[in-house]
Amino acid sequence: MTEKELITVLIDKYTDLQRIKRANNGVENQELEYQIKVTIAKLASLGVSVEDITL
Secondary structure, eight states: OOHHHHHHHHHHHHHHHHHHHHHTTTOOOHHHHHHHHHHHHHHHHTTOOOGGGOO
């Protein structure tokens, strides 16, 4: 897998997690929050900022 493909997969994962978070209607989910943080860290390590794609 190339770096661009990895970035695309991670962005897709991040946006999926954001949609799940929004669908939770404010109900806290620690595992979901953890998965979002890890995905953000992975994207950041690849030089990708998530500011523009955060819901």
